[in-house]
Amino acid sequence: xxxxxxxxxxxxxxxxxxxxxxxxxxxxxxxxxxxxxxxxxxxxxxxxxxxxxxxxxxxxxxxxxxxxxxxxxxxxxxxxxxxxxxxxxxxxxxxxxxxxxxxxxxxxxxxxxxxxxxxxxxxxxxxxxxxxxxxxxxxxxxxxxxxxxxxxxxxxxxxxxxxxxxxxxxxxxxxxxxxxxxxxxxxxxxxxxxxxxxxxxxxxxxxxxxxxxxxxxxxxxxxxxxxxxxxxxxxxxxxxxxxxxxxxxxxxxxxxxxxxxxxxxxxxxxxxxxxxxxxxxxxxxxxxxxxxxxxxxxxxxxxxxxxxxxxxxxxxxxxxxxxxxxxxxxxxxxxxxxxxxxxxxxxxxx
Numbered sequence: 001x002x003x004x005x006x007x008x009x010x011x012x013x014x015x016x017x018x019x020x021x022x023x024x025x026x027x028x029x030x031x032x033x034x035x036x037x038x039x040x041x042x043x044x045x046x047x048x049x050x051x052x053x054x055x056x057x058x059x060x061x062x063x064x065x066x067x068x069x070x071x072x073x074x075x076x077x078x079x080x081x082x083x084x085x086x087x088x089x090x091x092x093x094x095x096x097x098x099x100x101x102x103x104x105x106x107x108x109x110x111x112x113x114x115x116x117x118x119x120x121x122x123x124x125x126x127x128x129x130x131x132x133x134x135x136x137x138x139x140x141x142x143x144x145x146x147x148x149x150x151x152x153x154x155x156x157x158x159x160x161x162x163x164x165x166x167x168x169x170x171x172x173x174x175x176x177x178x179x180x181x182x183x184x185x186x187x188x189x190x191x192x193x194x195x196x197x198x199x200x201x202x203x204x205x206x207x208x209x210x211x212x213x214x215x216x217x218x219x220x221x222x223x224x225x226x227x228x229x230x231x232x233x234x235x236x237x238x239x240x241x242x243x244x245x246x247x248x249x250x251x252x253x254x255x256x257x258x259x260x261x262x263x264x265x266x267x268x269x270x271x272x273x274x275x276x277x278x279x280x281x282x283x284x285x286x287x288x289x290x291x292x293x294x295x296x297x298x299x300x301x302x303x304x305x306x307x308x309x310x311x312x313x314x315x316x317x318x319x320x321x322x323x324x325x326x327x328x329x330x331x332x333x334x335x336x337x338x339x340x341x342x343x344x345x346x347x348x349x350x
Contacts, residue, residue, distance in 0.1 A: 035200030093204030096188035107148040156324040193277040
């Protein structure tokens with residue numbers, strides 16, 4: 001009897017999946033279905049937490065009539081948080097293949113306008129190239145026919161580096177420093193941080209700033225909603241017992257979310273200030289170009305102020321702008337302990 005029920009549930013689930021795939025072909029992929037369900041669940045979670053207090057709190061309703069700006073600001077934060085969530089979710093993290101195409105197009109445009117140029121691509125400009133096989137890539141260097149992307153990326157590594165060491169075994173494309181292949185997205189990501197399940201996308205160079213702002217807005221919304229819950233419990237308006245129980249349950253779950261969001265916000269703020277990624281911090285000993293660097297030395301950091309500026313304000317350059325690996329002299333300079341003179345000159349900020 002139990003086996004029959006299990007088989008019946010499986011058949012029903014398969015039929016439902018087939019019908020969904022027919023009406024919406026994008027849902028044929030299990031990963032897309034799970035991402036869609038997570039997004040719907042997150043929106044419902046927001047509506048339940050915010051809608052409950054807006055509907056049942058009579059004191060808040062009276063306050064909204066007297067001071068409409070208060071509830072207007074809360075609703076503005078609520079809407080902006082959801083908008084920021086979807087913007088971050090659908091934004092590109094900065095895929096290596098997209099960067100390669102961008103460089104190829106820029107190189108082709110430059111060659112067509114100014115003639116055949118034999119100068120290698122500058123590492124300050126974004127570049128890109130088609131994905132080619134490892135042997136073809138190695139042979140192109142030996143023959144002197146390296147693509148703009150190859151020239152650009154190899155300039156970011158120390159002299160004498162081999163193309164094979166930095167070629168992705170899955171995409172077969174040349175990875176710049178700090179890039180990593182994401183097995184969930186099946187693509188290489190520039191300055192890979194992590195793959196966010198809730199957003200359904202990778203967090204990398206292209207959307208890390210949006211991700212930080214989303215966490216910040218979500219934390220502020222969580223704090224404000226918690227304050228409304230506490231005020232609702234303290235109010236002298238009579239309430240049913242089940243309303244008390246439901247508010248306490250929602251407040252407890254909100255407290256758990258708040259602790260998680262606050263820790264996540266502080267963690268990513270630390271990463272921004274030191275110009276690191278989650279992947280580099282967690283897998284530091286397994287990343288080849290970070291193995292010989294001391295633990296407390298941040299090789300890509302340019303100082304707190306410059307790190308903040310490049311993260312938040314520097315939008316003049318392309319999303320595909322990449323950092324070269326620091327030289328041995330730069331690592332030695334960053335490894336020196338701070339002195340009183342360094343503190344007075346704000347060495348950590350500049």
